[in-house]
Amino acid sequence: MKRYFLAFIMLISFFNSEAQIEEDKPKLVVGIVVDQMRYDYLTRFWNKFGEDGFKRLINDGFSFKNNHFNYIPTYTGPGHASVFTGTTPAAHGIISNSWFNKFEDKVVYCAGDDSVESVGTESPVGKMSPHRMLSTTFADENRLHTQMKGKTIGIALKDRGAILPAGHTANAAYWFHGQDEAKWITSTFYMNELPQWVKDFNNSGKAKTYLKPWNTLQDITAYTESGDDETNFEFGFQGKETATFPYNLPELASKNGQYEIIKATPFGNDLTAEFAKAAIEGEALGQDGITDVLTLSFSSTDYVGHNFGVNSKEIQDTYLRLDLALADFLKYLDQKIGEDEYTVFLTADHGGVDVPAYLNTRRIPAGYFNDIKAKELLEAYVKNEFKADSLIQNVSNTQVFLDYDVLAQEDLDCDKVQEKIAHYLLQQPYISRVYTRDQLQTGAFTNGIGYLIQQGYHQKRSGDVLFVLDPGYIIYPEKGTTHGSGFLYDTHVPLIFYGKGIEKGSTYERSEIPDIAPTISSFLGISFPNAATGKPLTEILEK
Template sequence: MKNSILLFLACLLYASGFAQQAQENESSEIYVKPKLVVGIVVDQMRYDYLTRFYDKYGEDGFKRMMNEGFNCKNNHFNYIPTYTAPGHTSIYTGTSPMNHGIIGNNWYDKELKTSVYCAEDASVASVGTENKAGQMSPHRMLTTTFADENRLFTQMEGKTIGISIKDRGAILPAGHTANAAYWFFGEDQGDFITSTYYEEELPKWVKNFNSSKKAKSYLKEWDTYYNIKKYTESGDDLNDFEGGFKGKETATFPYDLKKLSKENNGFDIIKSTPYGNSIVADFAIEAIKGEDLGKDDVTDVLTVSFSSTDYVGHNFGVNSKEIEDTYIRLDKDLGRLFKMLDSYVGKGEYTVFLTADHGGVDVPSYLHSQHVPAGYFDKKEFKDKLDSFMTKKYGASDLIENISNNQIFLNRKKISLLNLNLESMEQEIANELISYEGIHYVNPAFSLSSGGNDIEALLKNGYNQKRSGDVLFQLKPAVISYSKTGSTHGTGLNYDTHVPLMFFGKGIKHGSTLQKTEVIDIAPTISGLLGISFPNGATGKPLEFLLD
């Protein structure tokens, strides 16, 4: 009997120890403390750029993330419109425009009766330039980012630095509490700048970087990294579907950037080449050193947006030799950034994720040449036809205040004065628009509250009651309002919503999934990894299957 009791107690102690060990293991899985979290957004990166150019990539960039980390192969945006500012904001806030309020790059302000830019802020001054390009802040973003929550959690000890070619790509991800955000100002200057929202003067390391004239070193020849004959994953170099640069008759390699810069706004030409990504990588590496990121036990956050991919895509299109070369070179830039993190922060001591703010459509004129349904939408013709309908139907020509971002803003004051019913008018306009050439889908705003089909769900997630319009419309697949050269984006179709999502580093498993994920899941996943509060408006879910 005594031996049985002793055996029972031994088993109980063993089980208790096992449970305690399991609890400790669970705790360590939930609360991983990387010294640095690096969030990377590649502007206008379609998912298929990972697979289409795979054989051209080295082992240190995209492939390293796939080989060492976790690849979410079926990752999508969950809203319309798929533009840069909403994309960056949704990634870092963990919610969609209906909550964070960044409904476009620009939008019509119904109170001010004018178009506003997502980051403009006249209450702050430029730092690093006399140009008003520095008068920017995140004040129009309504919710926090995971970087904000990390700052609050660490009593403001954990640093946050945002970097991009574009102001919105640096400012919105870094959040409201960032130590700094820096963006590139071209023209005749070629420097990284900021605003007094963050600091009154550029730090010494930023001044040193600008003084090094790194931008000037990129005003050189842009030719293909490999022999152009090896670029079999893209179309002919000479074709009718690309824009090119002023001062050069054809959009073909090579490009003398120093010579072309005179007719292409000086240093701004760098933005539309892979060297815009290279200078961002250069600056990010200096930021890590200059700010001592990842050098203590308090987690820091670095947000990096590579925007030149977007400029190249808009100019040359998603099937161009130029876009292939840009991604081959970006892969090299990622490789050297990761190697620097290995040596400076320590391999296995940092966590990285990489995604995109939207994808991009194949040039419709190219698709049409291949017998794929596609086309172009004439905005002026559309507006004239709609104005004529409104005048005939309601006897007034000023009932529409604004048409932008595929949204119609009605003059509610005038509607009230005429004793017209707003919902009835929205429905009448929807009934009219659906008959127009190029229009695929129309939604009165009042109907979004009732849910509906997949398109309505995307529209609803992108609809902010205080900021969005009264009637929303979508164009047919591969029909765009844009020039007949180059690519664009903005829809809820797969070519715009399907983007990469990869994690690697501390706390991340190795693997992949075809399970559908959404970009709003990224911020809750990082928050869960760090054991901090989710961003205050987050609606996404942590991707626990990729956490180690």
């Protein structure tokens, strides 16, 4: 009798816990990705931030201070896909922003889709969809769980930053088309005509108001957390001799893509936040008892980083302004959704390396890898070694693709060819490691660079030989910065959870990007994304 009574108590407890999950669900989940945000931007600029943006998220939320990407390459497309699918390119298939498709014998774009049409513009820049992403996102799973009643909207200046996080079942994804239009657009993958609220926003001319002079938010002499304003390490804008404040955007626009220039300033983030508010209003997000999802990517930080580098006055000003935009957006959520009715997480899609030319001035080993010359030398070596023309089909993204038809015609052993190419590449300057397809498909790396390569390696889409550059070496011009490696400057990014159901605190325990989607899924009581490999971060859940 006692056993049956205990079973009855456990059953009651189970139903109570399930009811509690439903009760604790937020009305809106906002997944924020800050493009190219290194973790140390939080600590470097902390004393200049206000109290209601980044500081509010950290002080009143839960911060993972040792959060990393666990794969290579650390690019925008793979980063956004990994955050929301809970897995790595090995499973979700977004192995880069663009990659060589050996089956089509051409380079393909991660969000490109010629089967759809642009909506909101006559330009082909709207021919985009998530069809190359092979797995679901947590937003997809929320849609399925709620019988498609919970809405999903994706927003970013970049198409891939809007499309990949929102997933395959999204109600819509919107991205910004500058040029001479300054419009938010989408594709026929989602709809055949823009909703009235988007038309109204575009017709209001609000986007065009961000084409205005850009000067520092605070006195530039107070920006002691960044380098000199005038250096040899920045590109700047066409039409201005020096990369120094102020920037007269209306005067510079004609030589810098017209309204496209807005993307490369902090005003692009402001515009994104304003459009996000319009989306919440227009789609009535968070206005009922069914959880909606808004995916929001701030892309301007990446454009500014590429242009000016991670130690520039411009990047500091961009983050101080983003801090204000976040504070304003959180206040809006308080008023529109309710202070304890929404949950936010904030992370990044990758970090960024200090400009190698700058590092050289500090006597730190760093530099530039000439991939064009390296390819020419590799092709000459292969032709001489194997007496075969066109054996290499493509070299891109530090991957070598072999032509299997030529291998068969010349009766060459694929594994031996890979081994010889790998041995040759390892002798070249600035290449630190080389991996073959055979190694990655038959071996199992448990740590280090080999593990990161393997997690980013997709058997059908990746190449036959992959190489890794030395720390601080990049394939990029000698000004501005980039990303893509497995070194800490590219993998270490913020991860903050805030809002309904989130415990306050922080940890230095390691967390990884694929942990985010399973955490949100667990929080919502829905299925994990179908290829998820991460684990729920239980530290954030209120006890």
